[in-house]
Amino acid sequence: MKAAVLTVQALERESFAPFGDVIETEAAARHFSINEGNTERYHDLARIDPGAEGRAIVSIFRGLPRALPFEISMMERHPRASQAFVPLSGRPYLVAVAPAGPAPRLEDIRVYACRGSQGVNYAAGVWHHPLMALDDVSDFLVIDRDGPGENCDVVQLERTGLITKPEVQAALGGA
Template sequence: MEKIPALPARRGAMSGLAELIECTGEPDKLINKGLCGRFHDLAELDIVDGKPGISLFKSEIFSLPFRLEMMERHPLGSQAFIPMSDEGFLVVLAEDENGRPGMPRAFVTAPGQAVNIGRNVWHGVLTPLGGSGLFAVVDRVSDGPNLEEHWFDTAFEVVKG
């Protein structure tokens, strides 16, 4: 089984596949009499033929090493995963290679980081590594289908980087 190291999620590391959402540097604006900093417009929603919606996902907790057997993508909309606990989560991404995922890359977010996975980007399942497993997800809401899955002939093992 081929091993994939899970590296720390850093700005630019997921470039072209996903946007890292985090509060870094100074806020764009202070609100509420200076008691709250607003970090404004940190990710771009990309929705086709539907509307943006906010859902809550409740996942089982996983650990590393993680067996990666399948990846999925959503051709009609990006997906932002925002943890509702102060724990990191595993993000596995891959470029498209002729309608299937290329070599997966793995990242572990730090507490306070979220990820907006681009429209039509191959990614692993929601994989919290601790906390409650509760996430707010901002993505496309519609009655039509928006999911493609690819099951690998041979699974990968995602390990600490």
């Protein structure tokens, strides 16, 4: 069966809200001056949830770039805790998400093109595709959970979805 082309949209706080938080320094984010006016603090940008008996840990993931077109055939979720990704390399990347709950169908998946200045925090249980760097090897600061119990479910999709270069370029504003 031929993969269905997935629509890609620019990452925006409102449309991503059902899946978690967008982490970025924008005018809408609560911010204020600290350190005698030398630093602007963008405050409380994501709800980090380490889950019961868990603790928040900080890691760096180094992602190899995905070649476009790219076919999505699986999704994963972390049922016990949130998982935040903040790009360190300043490069655009993609996220594919589906609502928490039963295994997602292709129709449930939303794909977002993220600027290199935007991070995401997946809420606990939200289905997502593993890291999708674009163009070059990219590093991400990751805040997630360490603790007892399994915290990663993986499912294969019944139908695959295709992310194309024109869709990504359009979502990034022609970049």
